[in-house]
Amino acid sequence: MTTDFQTGRESLGARLRELRTDAGLNGKTFAARLGWQASKVSKLERGRQTPDLQDLTAWATAAGRPDTVPELRARLSGLETTYRSWRRQLVAGHRPRQEQAIAETTATAVTRAAEVVRVPGLLQTPDYARATLEAAAAFRQSPYDVNDAVRSRMRRQEALYDPEKRFRFLIHETALHTRTCPPAVHAAQLDRLMSVIGLDTIELGIVPLAAELRRAPSHGFWIYDRRLVIVETIGTEMWLADTDSIEVYERAWEWLHEAAVHGARARRLIGRVRAALGPV
Incomplete structure (x- = not known):
């Protein structure tokens, strides 16, 4: 996994954490609302796991911010796009x-x-x-x-x-x-x-x-x-x-x-x- 990829994943995780905390929910309560294990919420927020589009939609909905789905989708798209310079390769x-x-x-x-x-x-x-x-x-x-x-x-x-x-x-x-x-x-x-x-x-x-x-x-x-x-x-x-x-x-x-x-x-x-x- 490239450094650029990991940096982008951590940035996305920070945004997810911000949505959760803005909703006034702790990790355990948020996980229960989603029907997930608390460890999944933690991994996504720390950039240890890559979410899919369904995860992002569910997260935005659970946080009461379905309007952020396009933003989160764009962030994921940017994360999954890797530009590799020929000089480095x-x-x-x-x-x-x-x-x-x-x-x-x-x-x-x-x-x-x-x-x-x-x-x-x-x-x-x-x-x-x-x-x-x-x-x-x-x-x-x-x-x-x-x-x-x-x-x-x-x-x-x-x-x-x-x-x-x-x-x-x-x-x-x-x-x-x-x-x-x-x-x-x-x-x-x-x-x-x-x-x-x-x-x-x-x-x-x-x-x-x-x-x-x-x-x-x-x-x-x-x-x-x-x-x-x-x-x-x-x-x-x-x-x-x-x-x-x-x-x-x-x-x-x-x-x-x-x-x-x-x-x-x-x-x-x-x-x-x-x-x-x-x-x-």
């Missing part, structure tokens, strides 16, 4: 972040990903991954451990063949054209994308440039089951675990999915971009 290089990705993928049954300008890491070839990670290390001026990071990224891809898991990828056609590596590496990456179409654990959709969209994609994002969304920006990564954020990104994913082509149509679209590269 990459202090020891890229490999630790790749190991985190392995852990999240291992813990997830259904992974959904949308990428706008690059191929998702789970579908990258080693050479494409190396070019991507080398550029990231140079841009963010992080310690160089690219070879170890590539090995970790490739190890994460073993999950693609786990029959208990499902992976649903959406790639905007822009990513097929965006060159971040030599032509031969880019061509091999496109070949790799065509090769995974048809695997029973993978659904790959390509959003054509000419597709009519209900909402234009502004950035890539990953949804892990219905428990976590990870969004990468230039300076930070957002780890979003609150219900509202997850629902918004699920809607964004579904709207993008409506415009995607799959199967043979996706293979043909990728093939046209690959053919434009010529012999490499």
Whole structure:
């Protein structure tokens, strides 16, 4: 649990304690009114336990302040949203972040990903991954451990063949054209994308440039089951675990999915971009 998270939880607990004391109730009486153990009231007020939305609604009602539910909900949403700076995450290089990705993928049954300008890491070839990670290390001026990071990224891809898991990828056609590596590496990456179409654990959709969209994609994002969304920006990564954020990104994913082509149509679209590269 991060220091920022714990500080936020303690702040929320202090607000809950304030509502209780303003109502003129001690902890034992308040717990009885809620039908809870007194220890739960104590843990919530001291920031030792994270409340859910039902807890907050019940608390506000028991304190005679149902008007504070929106405020408490916003505080919880902020608590469950973690902004992780790349500078802090990459202090020891890229490999630790790749190991985190392995852990999240291992813990997830259904992974959904949308990428706008690059191929998702789970579908990258080693050479494409190396070019991507080398550029990231140079841009963010992080310690160089690219070879170890590539090995970790490739190890994460073993999950693609786990029959208990499902992976649903959406790639905007822009990513097929965006060159971040030599032509031969880019061509091999496109070949790799065509090769995974048809695997029973993978659904790959390509959003054509000419597709009519209900909402234009502004950035890539990953949804892990219905428990976590990870969004990468230039300076930070957002780890979003609150219900509202997850629902918004699920809607964004579904709207993008409506415009995607799959199967043979996706293979043909990728093939046209690959053919434009010529012999490499």
